Amino acid sequence: MTRFAVLGTGRIGEMHAEIISQQPDASVSWCYDLDGDRAQATAEKVGARASNDVDAILGADDVDAVLIASPTNTHVELILKSAEAGKPILCEKPIDVDINKVEECRERLRSFDVPLQLGFNRRFDPSHRAVAEAVARGEVGPLELLVITSRDPGPPPPRPILEACGGLFRDTTIHDFDMARFVLGEEPVEIYAMAANRVDPIFAELNDVDTAMIVMRAESGALVHINNSRRTNYGYDQRVEAFGSEGMVRSNNHRPTEVSRYSGAGTQRRDELLYFFIERYRAAYEGEIRDFIGSLNEGRPPSVSFEDGRRALLLSEAAIESFRENRPVTVNFD
Amino acid sequence: MTRFAVLGTGRIGEMHAEIISQQPDASVSWCYDLDGDRAQATAEKVGARASNDVDAILGADDVDAVLIASPTNTHVELILKSAEAGKPILCEKPIDVDINKVEECRERLRSFDVPLQLGFNRRFDPSHRAVAEAVARGEVGPLELLVITSRDPGPPPPRPILEACGGLFRDTTIHDFDMARFVLGEEPVEIYAMAANRVDPIFAELNDVDTAMIVMRAESGALVHINNSRRTNYGYDQRVEAFGSEGMVRSNNHRPTEVSRYSGAGTQRRDELLYFFIERYRAAYEGEIRDFIGSLNEGRPPSVSFEDGRRALLLSEAAIESFRENRPVTVNFD
Amino acid sequence: MTRFAVLGTGRIGEMHAEIISQQPDASVSWCYDLDGDRAQATAEKVGARASNDVDAILGADDVDAVLIASPTNTHVELILKSAEAGKPILCEKPIDVDINKVEECRERLRSFDVPLQLGFNRRFDPSHRAVAEAVARGEVGPLELLVITSRDPGPPPPRPILEACGGLFRDTTIHDFDMARFVLGEEPVEIYAMAANRVDPIFAELNDVDTAMIVMRAESGALVHINNSRRTNYGYDQRVEAFGSEGMVRSNNHRPTEVSRYSGAGTQRRDELLYFFIERYRAAYEGEIRDFIGSLNEGRPPSVSFEDGRRALLLSEAAIESFRENRPVTVNFD
Amino acid sequence: MTRFAVLGTGRIGEMHAEIISQQPDASVSWCYDLDGDRAQATAEKVGARASNDVDAILGADDVDAVLIASPTNTHVELILKSAEAGKPILCEKPIDVDINKVEECRERLRSFDVPLQLGFNRRFDPSHRAVAEAVARGEVGPLELLVITSRDPGPPPPRPILEACGGLFRDTTIHDFDMARFVLGEEPVEIYAMAANRVDPIFAELNDVDTAMIVMRAESGALVHINNSRRTNYGYDQRVEAFGSEGMVRSNNHRPTEVSRYSGAGTQRRDELLYFFIERYRAAYEGEIRDFIGSLNEGRPPSVSFEDGRRALLLSEAAIESFRENRPVTVNFD
16 A cells, blocks of 8 residues: 655646545545645545645655645755655656756755656556557557647636746647657657747747647657647647558547537537546546556656656757747757 | 440439440440430430430440430330340349339340349449458358448438339338348348338328338348438438458448548538438449449359349338338248 | 445446445445455455345445345345335346346335436446437437447356346347437337347357347337347447437447557557446446435435336347247337 | 640559540540650540640640640640640649749740649649638638648659659658648748658668658748658558647548458458559549639639749758758748
8 A cells, every 4th residue: 555645736636636545555645735725625535634744744654655746846845855755756747847956956866766756647648658559569660750749728727827837848848748758769869849829919928839830850860740739629639640661550539428420510520529638638647646656566666757857848948949049959968 | 345325314324324434445325315305415425326216226236235224114114125135234223113023024034145234333332342342251250240221311302203213112222132132142031120201291191111120130140230211411321330250341431521620519520421322322333334344345244133133122022011011021032 | 425335246346346435425334245255355445344244234324325236136135125224226237137026026115215226337328328318408300210239249258147147138138228218218119129149059058149130119100229249359349329300429439549550451440449348338337326326415316217127128028029929029018 | 625635644644634534525635655655555545646746736726725744854845835835734743843944934934825734633632622621711710730741652663753753842742832832821931841761771872851841830820740751551641630729620531442340450440541642632633624624614814823833842942951951941932
């Protein structure tokens, strides 16, 4: 039985707490949130206790692991505190939107030997994962083209969230960068980004973009395309397509049902796509938790490392540089 | 070069004439129709001559084969005249809606040795045909379940056509009976039909039905289901599904494009199905002509025989008997 | 919080126990099974206690409701015991395979006023349910054709299960009869069944069939087709198609992922269908539990009644009679 | 009746000749090819005469229009000769692979007032065209993302064809550049191209690439992605996806049948995609001919102009420059 402390019980933290509480070999023992009522509410739902004293929680005997789902700008501090307390960590992405803080955190983590898994949940989505596994076992031959479509349903998130999120490339595309690295099984070496403000003026006001197209070249010569939008009117559009000499494998969209409709207005009409990440990636979040627990039980390193989080952010930084200077940028992970 | 006389240049006859004229090894030399202007119009389109003298046409040197697409109640007469003239015949279905006339025609044809192909065009539809071929080569193992969906787009045909057509089972289901025999590769031995008047009161007025479900048992024990409607609001619904121990093969619907639409009103919305037989079965009609020409050139018997037309009609008769007496009926082809 | 006693902890009982234990407002307090170890194992998984004393369980204060998932031939006894104890009941289908025992149970239940929900879980499948709801709100217009495809993945169940199950019509088709009633929103009045032994000789040995096609007529004139097989090699084939003047709504099959594959061996190849009911109908089983808890909390009658179970079985009996006597049978629910 | 001279009767010229000969209001009167036997063979098929004297053909009274399908390096000469002869021209793409020759041709054409349509046949594909029309009428709102997938089936064309074709960007991507301009309804202003040699060493030997990813920005800010490969093993992969605030419209792939297969090896398996342009774009080639004839009859300018051909080639040149210098390139159409 792995007993978790859940730090941060907003929408995602609460979801994690519920998923943990439904596992036969895991439980939530403590919940923490700046908003004490919210922590209390989640704690009650999952049979845990709430506390506003992080240090006490991290020192508690009934805490075998920590799940960090607090606001992004607190991740580094909570990672380091948890590492000091010797507690294995599952931390939501991104590590931070400031690459300097990430590099500093990386330095300080060298002195600890604590398992840390980063929350790139999409790696555990059964459909996307099947694509990565097909590529890894050579089903499509040497990978030649990888196309990732990743568009959020609208409307845009509230302004405070947008202000803190680090912009499209660090907030959204970072998932796609990680997916690209996951499916490629190798590193991108060059990147070029085009982007625009097409969805809502708020993005321009925040000096951000809402619509983007990226191309990358990997070490092997494989080419990668990512396209993003901050708004669809038909649901959460999430696709991965891997192409090579032996064929193509695609991970397509998910809907709440398998119903199709036929009428004078058209045929084979399906539901809107599942609305957003909590619904679309429910199985992925559960897979992530199970993989993390499994890594602790089996003593193997987590499947998604701090370095994976750092590299995805470095790709975000490279995309931003490419977009701002309108030139291809060589990726440097050193 | 096979030179055709086209007898009957209504909608279907005209289509046949055009298809023939587009073949590199065939042409239309003569067109006949009770409506002389209509015959003339088609003749001009396809570079043929028009005449209102059937006997002269059948005696002409530049007629290598006859295509009969006149009203159903003239088929038998034209078949026999053509046979007498020694001209190979491609005749639209059905032979006649009166089984007695069909039996009589069968008797009289014994004295002639003229190739006759019946126009069960759907056998030449590439999708349906692929199902039949898959079954024939054992791809699904011994056939166990065969499901045929066959629904016409609405509204119902004009009253005079309905009055002459012989009713749903002889006019529409007859195609499905032929398809069943084609895919089964064996004979149905028992049939039960349920039917109703659901689409339009005109069918009840004509003592006809517009909605039907049929089950049949084949010699081997394979079971067949056919369902029919005289009206859909989403196009011409034509499907064949063959199931056995080794799997399932399905022939699905056709649309004018491969476009799909995504919006707040739903995802993956496709066009309406192709509207009706001339559009949906264009390739089948062409395949039929090519197969007929091929059989003449190669000296092999036509792929679809008079007997195929008779047996499909006998199944229609059995369905009517089953429906009227509300009991399963044993099929007798003798 | 609704505290359940789970009676019977075989594969389905265990699944129910786990689903209950994952609900925020429900728990399992007691598990019972003839196999005490099995009861104990499930109890441990879900934080319950095991006991081999049904009467003690039914008398316990911490039991608010009973879930019956024991062998079918014990259902009636456990229903009556639970009713006597005044505990609301969620009972797996069928009530019994012997219609006489069902009628007797029905009589004896008249003296109790205990909520009883029958486990026709498929009514809670989001896809099938969407079809029923679309029909109910008139989306397809008056229903004219209803086609239910329902084929189990192979190989056949072990002999003892087959011997006890009551045969194809009472064991498998009973679900489809309930689905037909659910989507129709009215009663079938006539039924005709064809069936065969095509899958495995064991079914013939047991005087059973493994392959069937059924047609039914409903009060309104709507026609229904059901086709069944005891074995597919591509997964659990479960489809519902409702057709009327305003269009068609279909509930299609489910797969573990949304992955499609393209290669020289074909395009758009998908996974096998989800293997069997526990996987395919997981959401339905959860919906069923939630609906049952909701009915208790809200004081409304259960959505699926004893009478629904009885009528589905009466349709099974009518199908058997039709098949044995090879004639259409009028359905009598009195 | 529009009577064509077909100049060049290789595979594409022969197809054009056959399509023309099947139109009710068009015919082929003359065929020309450097290979006289080939010209003769096509002429016989379509009821035309063959000649090896281009000037005589262009001067003939029974030539109302010219279709140029000769080797690319003869296009400019034949365009100018036809223009001098005052004959309307339908010329296969590209005008030439040498932009200087195209500019010179453009200058010289100023002195003639002869209709000239360029053979960007894909504009007439019913599926792609439906996407362009949907965008034009605002169905997806302002266009934000346009994704074009365009991959040829393998193996690579023979070396002499590759040597003459001008490389991937001028030979293949030029179609996609035209499609982008067609769907956008505005001009790309900036382009960046990544490319690689992944398919076959022959491309590297010819200093060519076989795999490419392109991003473009249009005047309005809409972003465009094109990905190309010279080889798939599953058929000819041709997709167009247009996305905006009001939704998405996609043109998907075509197959010879609508058959799907289910077995232990997977479900919903479809045929390989139609193999190559003559099969896949048959309807487009016919639509192109019909549109050209229509423009002549109606006295309207051709739908696809010389300038369209020039601009697509200028985009190819910009892509090559971008790829060679590894930087985004501003597009200049002056």
